[in-house]
Amino acid sequence: MDKLYTLTKTIIERLKALGADMAYCTASSGETREFNVDGGEFSLFRTLFDNSLTITAFIGGKKGSVGLNSFDEDKVEEACKNCIAAAESSTADPAWALAPDCSEKTFTKGAVTPDLNKLFDRSAELVDTIKRDFPLIVIEQMIVTHENVHSVYRNTSGAVYTKDAGYYNFDLMFSAHEGEQGSSFYSSGVICDNLDKPAIELGSIRKDLEDVQKQIYTKATEGKFVGTMLLCPGCLHDFMGSIVDKFASDTTILEGTSIWKDAIGQKVADERLTVSFAPHYENVVCGQSYTTEGFIAEDFDFIKNGNLESFVTSLYIANKTGVARAKNSGGNMVIEAGEKSLDEIIAGIEKGILVGRFSGGDPAQNGDFSGVAKNSFLIENGKITGAVSETMISGNLSEMLNNLVAISKERVADGYSVLPYAAFDGITVSGK
Amino acid sequence: MLKDCVTNIKDSFETGVHTELRCQENKARSVSIISGNLTGNARSEVSGVSARVYKNGVYGFSSMAEVSEEAAKNVLRAATENAVFMDSRINKGKKMFPAMAPEAITCPAFESDPEQKVYIDFARELDDYMEKNCKGITGRGISVRVDSMEKYLITNDASSGHTLIPRSYIYLRMTAETPDGTPVERFVPIGGFGTFDTLFSTPDKLFAKVDDLYEKLMQKRNGIYPEAGVKTCILGGELSGMLAHEAVGHTVEADLVLGGSVAAHTLNKEVASELVTMVDFAHTCLGKPAPLPVYMDDEGVICRDQVLIKDGILTGYMNNRETADRFGMEPCGNARAYSFSDEPLIRMRNTAILPGTSTIEEMIASVEDGYYFIDTNNGQADTTGEFMFGVCMGYEIKNGKLGRPLLDTTISGVAFEMLKTVDMVSDTMTWSASGYCGKKQPMPVGIGGPAVRCKITIGGR
Structure with missing residues (x-):
C-alpha cells in the first residue's frame, strides 16, 4: 500500500477521533534537480528530497491548519493535536465547507522521471546558443530544474486523489551590454514535459533575447x-x-x-x-x-x-x-x-x-x-x-x-x- | 535535536573541497481577520538538513526533509557527487578560496511559542476596537505573522555554530472611500525582532496605532493626486530605506555585479551627493541593535558591516566567499539561505542610508513647491538602478508648509542620478524589517534611512 495513502487515511481518522467534523490533508514527497548558471557560467547542481504535509480540520465551523515537512509518527500526532487546538481557538463560521460526495481518483501529469543528462545537455546548448547568437546578452542567472511530486489528498467527503506530476523548467534572467552601456534585466521562462526541442525555441525565449539586445541604448x-x-x-x-x-x-x-x-x-x-x-x-x-x-x-x-x-x-x-x-x-x-x-x-x-x-x-x-x-x-x-x-x-x-x-x-x-x-x-x- | 545531527559529522567531510553542513528549522504562525472574518489560522514547521560542497569552481548541493545523522551523511554524499558531476562537465579548474580563522558562534534561545489562541484573541480584540471606533471605513484587516529561522552550521574551514532570528509582526489595514466613491487604503506593520510575547503585551497598547492609522486614512480620503513631473521633494525614511535596499543594495550584490549591474562600472566613483553614506549593517547600527541582527552567515563568515557608499563614493560590494576572492575584497557575512533546502545567496542584512544634520522641520520649510512622500507599499528596481516606488501616504508642500494629503502615486528615477541631487539629510532615521526581500529565495531583511531632500519624477495622469 502507498505510504502516503496510508498516512493520509491515518490522519483523517485521527482528526475525526479528536473531534473534527470536517477535515482534509495532503501528503507529498518530491525530488528536485536543478542546474544554476550565474554570470553566464555554470555554478551549482542541487538535488532536493522534500516532504510536505498540510492538515486542516474544522470543528463546528471553526477552522485550523498546520503544515510540516515530516512524516515522523510523533510529529504527525503532534500536528494533528495542534491542528485541533488551532481550530478550537478559532471562530465558528458556517461558510467553511468541502466539496460534497467525492471519490477516489488518480492523476498523472507531465514528465515524472527526469532525463538528467539530456537536461544538462539542453541547458549547456542554451548557454552556448545565447553566446553564439546573442553576443551582447549576459545571463545574470539561469535556473533549470526538473521537479516531480507524488502526493495524496484526502478529505472527509470521500476524496482520495493520488497524483504523480513532473516537469522541466527553464528560467532565465538576462540583460544586454555593450561597453559600459547596459539594458534593463528581463526574465523569460517556460515549463515543459519533454526535452525534444532546444530550449531557445520554447515560449518566447528567442524573441525576448532579440528584443533585449535592442534595448541597450534608450531614450x-x-x-x-x-x-x-x-x-x-x-x-x-x-x-x-x-x-x-x-x-x-x-x-x-x-x-x-x-x-x-x-x-x-x-x-x-x-x-x-x-x-x-x-x-x-x-x-x-x-x-x-x-x-x-x-x-x-x-x-x-x-x-x-x-x-x-x-x-x-x-x-x-x-x-x-x-x-x-x-x-x-x-x-x-x-x-x-x-x-x-x-x-x-x-x-x-x-x-x-x-x-x-x-x-x-x-x-x-x-x-x-x-x-x-x-x-x-x-x-x-x-x-x-x-x-x-x-x-x-x-x-x-x-x-x-x-x-x-x-x-x-x-x-x-x-x-x-x-x-x-x-x-x-x-x-x-x-x-x- | 537540530544540533545533534550535524555536530558529529565533520570527520566525514572530504578533504580538498570546501564543505558546509547545515541543519535548520523555520517556524511560522499566522492569523488573518478580514472585516471580522477569521480567514487564516495556520502554523507551520519546516526542518531538514543540507550540505554544499565547492570543488574546482562549482558547487554541489543537496537537502533532505529529515533531521537525523543519517540524513546529514546522505546529503553530504549527494552534494559531493553533484560537485563531482558539475566539475566533470564544466572543468573550470578554479582554486579554493582563502581559509578563514574559525570561531564558534552561539546565540540565546527564544523558548516562547504561544498557542494559536493567543494570536487569535489578540487580533480579535484589535478587530473589535477597529469596528467600534473607526466609523466610516469600508473594510479592515488584521494579520499576525510570526516567523523564525534557527540554524546549526558546521564548516570545514570557517566558523560554525548556532543562530536564531525570530520576528513578530501585526499588520493593520483599513479601506475607505473618497467623496467620489474611489476606494483608498492605509496599512501599517507593527513589530520587529523577537518573539510575540516580548514585543506585544496587551492589545490596548496598540489602540493608539489603530487611531493613528484611522486618522491618516480619513485625511487621505480627502487627498489629491500629485502633479506628474520632476519636483524637489522630501522622501521619508521608509522611502529612503526602500531606495537603499532596492535601487542601490541589489546593484552592489556581487553576483548581480557579475551579471552586469550598473555598479560593475562605478566602483570608487562618485554615485551620490557627498551627504550620502550607506552601509549594510550586520548586527549593530550606530550603537544600537540592528532590526534583524545577523552574527554569522551560512558560509561560516563572521558578520561585520559593509560600507557601500562613503560620502557619495561607491566603496564596496556585498560578497560571498567566492566573489570576495574574485573582486579582491573581504567577505562580510552576506551569504544567507532562507530554508534548509536553500543554498546561500548574496543577501542584504540591515541596509541603510545614514542620518545627516538637518531637522525634518528645516527640510519642509526649505521646499517651495513639492511633496513630502512618507510611506510606501511597493518598490521595484532594475540592475541599471532605475527604480519605481508606490507611495501610499504623503502631503503636498507649498511655501515651506505641509498642505493637503496625497492619494496613491508612484515615484521613479535612476538611483545613482537621483542620489546626486540629495542636498539635505535628516538627523533621525526610520527602520523597517517587516517584509521579505525576493531573490530566488525570500529573506527577512532590515531597511532604514533618514528623510532626504532630492529631485524626483512623480507619475500620474
Missing part, C-alpha cells in the same frame, strides 16, 4: 502624450493578474470593494476579449487537478466576449457572499487570439508604446495604475522608433479593457499560460 521620453499601450504576452498576464486581484479575488469580493461586485453577466470589456483559466488547455503543463476543498478542477471563462462570467473565488467566499465559486483556483490563464498579426497592430498605432515589462505600484482599488515601462519601445506612425527609459505609463484597469484596440493572432505558450499581444488606447505616457 528618455520627452513630455507627455495619451496613446496606445501594446502589451507583450508576459506583461498582459501581469495586468490581468492585477485585474483579478482588484476586481475578482476573494478579498475584494468579501470586503465588497470590487467595482465589479455586481457585474456578473454584464459587459466589462471589449467584446473581442475572452479570458479563461484553463488547467486542461492544450499546451498547459501540469495544470491544477483539484482544489483544496476537494472539487475536481475544471476550465472556466473569467471574461467571455467582454462579459464578466465568473469571479475567481473560493467555496468559502462563495458561501459567504452568495456569488458562485470559481471552477479552479485561477491559474493557467488563456486569452483567445485576435485576427491581426503583431506587425499589423504596430502598423496601425499612430503613437504609443510596446511594453515588455511593467514596474508599477500596486494599483488602486478603483483600478488606477501607474508605473515605469521597462524593456519597452516607442511606436510612432506605425513603426517602432527606439527603446525607451525613464518612461511612466498610467491609466485605469477597467477603462483599459473597454479601450481595446486589437489582440494579436500570435500567442505565446510557456507551459503555464497561452497569451497574445494586446493593445489598449487611452494610456498616458510621460517622460521627463
Whole structure:
C-alpha cells in the first residue's frame, strides 16, 4: 500500500477521533534537480528530497491548519493535536465547507522521471546558443530544474486523489551590454514535459533575447502624450493578474470593494476579449487537478466576449457572499487570439508604446495604475522608433479593457499560460 | 535535536573541497481577520538538513526533509557527487578560496511559542476596537505573522555554530472611500525582532496605532493626486530605506555585479551627493541593535558591516566567499539561505542610508513647491538602478508648509542620478524589517534611512 495513502487515511481518522467534523490533508514527497548558471557560467547542481504535509480540520465551523515537512509518527500526532487546538481557538463560521460526495481518483501529469543528462545537455546548448547568437546578452542567472511530486489528498467527503506530476523548467534572467552601456534585466521562462526541442525555441525565449539586445541604448521620453499601450504576452498576464486581484479575488469580493461586485453577466470589456483559466488547455503543463476543498478542477471563462462570467473565488467566499465559486483556483490563464498579426497592430498605432515589462505600484482599488515601462519601445506612425527609459505609463484597469484596440493572432505558450499581444488606447505616457 | 545531527559529522567531510553542513528549522504562525472574518489560522514547521560542497569552481548541493545523522551523511554524499558531476562537465579548474580563522558562534534561545489562541484573541480584540471606533471605513484587516529561522552550521574551514532570528509582526489595514466613491487604503506593520510575547503585551497598547492609522486614512480620503513631473521633494525614511535596499543594495550584490549591474562600472566613483553614506549593517547600527541582527552567515563568515557608499563614493560590494576572492575584497557575512533546502545567496542584512544634520522641520520649510512622500507599499528596481516606488501616504508642500494629503502615486528615477541631487539629510532615521526581500529565495531583511531632500519624477495622469 502507498505510504502516503496510508498516512493520509491515518490522519483523517485521527482528526475525526479528536473531534473534527470536517477535515482534509495532503501528503507529498518530491525530488528536485536543478542546474544554476550565474554570470553566464555554470555554478551549482542541487538535488532536493522534500516532504510536505498540510492538515486542516474544522470543528463546528471553526477552522485550523498546520503544515510540516515530516512524516515522523510523533510529529504527525503532534500536528494533528495542534491542528485541533488551532481550530478550537478559532471562530465558528458556517461558510467553511468541502466539496460534497467525492471519490477516489488518480492523476498523472507531465514528465515524472527526469532525463538528467539530456537536461544538462539542453541547458549547456542554451548557454552556448545565447553566446553564439546573442553576443551582447549576459545571463545574470539561469535556473533549470526538473521537479516531480507524488502526493495524496484526502478529505472527509470521500476524496482520495493520488497524483504523480513532473516537469522541466527553464528560467532565465538576462540583460544586454555593450561597453559600459547596459539594458534593463528581463526574465523569460517556460515549463515543459519533454526535452525534444532546444530550449531557445520554447515560449518566447528567442524573441525576448532579440528584443533585449535592442534595448541597450534608450531614450528618455520627452513630455507627455495619451496613446496606445501594446502589451507583450508576459506583461498582459501581469495586468490581468492585477485585474483579478482588484476586481475578482476573494478579498475584494468579501470586503465588497470590487467595482465589479455586481457585474456578473454584464459587459466589462471589449467584446473581442475572452479570458479563461484553463488547467486542461492544450499546451498547459501540469495544470491544477483539484482544489483544496476537494472539487475536481475544471476550465472556466473569467471574461467571455467582454462579459464578466465568473469571479475567481473560493467555496468559502462563495458561501459567504452568495456569488458562485470559481471552477479552479485561477491559474493557467488563456486569452483567445485576435485576427491581426503583431506587425499589423504596430502598423496601425499612430503613437504609443510596446511594453515588455511593467514596474508599477500596486494599483488602486478603483483600478488606477501607474508605473515605469521597462524593456519597452516607442511606436510612432506605425513603426517602432527606439527603446525607451525613464518612461511612466498610467491609466485605469477597467477603462483599459473597454479601450481595446486589437489582440494579436500570435500567442505565446510557456507551459503555464497561452497569451497574445494586446493593445489598449487611452494610456498616458510621460517622460521627463 | 537540530544540533545533534550535524555536530558529529565533520570527520566525514572530504578533504580538498570546501564543505558546509547545515541543519535548520523555520517556524511560522499566522492569523488573518478580514472585516471580522477569521480567514487564516495556520502554523507551520519546516526542518531538514543540507550540505554544499565547492570543488574546482562549482558547487554541489543537496537537502533532505529529515533531521537525523543519517540524513546529514546522505546529503553530504549527494552534494559531493553533484560537485563531482558539475566539475566533470564544466572543468573550470578554479582554486579554493582563502581559509578563514574559525570561531564558534552561539546565540540565546527564544523558548516562547504561544498557542494559536493567543494570536487569535489578540487580533480579535484589535478587530473589535477597529469596528467600534473607526466609523466610516469600508473594510479592515488584521494579520499576525510570526516567523523564525534557527540554524546549526558546521564548516570545514570557517566558523560554525548556532543562530536564531525570530520576528513578530501585526499588520493593520483599513479601506475607505473618497467623496467620489474611489476606494483608498492605509496599512501599517507593527513589530520587529523577537518573539510575540516580548514585543506585544496587551492589545490596548496598540489602540493608539489603530487611531493613528484611522486618522491618516480619513485625511487621505480627502487627498489629491500629485502633479506628474520632476519636483524637489522630501522622501521619508521608509522611502529612503526602500531606495537603499532596492535601487542601490541589489546593484552592489556581487553576483548581480557579475551579471552586469550598473555598479560593475562605478566602483570608487562618485554615485551620490557627498551627504550620502550607506552601509549594510550586520548586527549593530550606530550603537544600537540592528532590526534583524545577523552574527554569522551560512558560509561560516563572521558578520561585520559593509560600507557601500562613503560620502557619495561607491566603496564596496556585498560578497560571498567566492566573489570576495574574485573582486579582491573581504567577505562580510552576506551569504544567507532562507530554508534548509536553500543554498546561500548574496543577501542584504540591515541596509541603510545614514542620518545627516538637518531637522525634518528645516527640510519642509526649505521646499517651495513639492511633496513630502512618507510611506510606501511597493518598490521595484532594475540592475541599471532605475527604480519605481508606490507611495501610499504623503502631503503636498507649498511655501515651506505641509498642505493637503496625497492619494496613491508612484515615484521613479535612476538611483545613482537621483542620489546626486540629495542636498539635505535628516538627523533621525526610520527602520523597517517587516517584509521579505525576493531573490530566488525570500529573506527577512532590515531597511532604514533618514528623510532626504532630492529631485524626483512623480507619475500620474
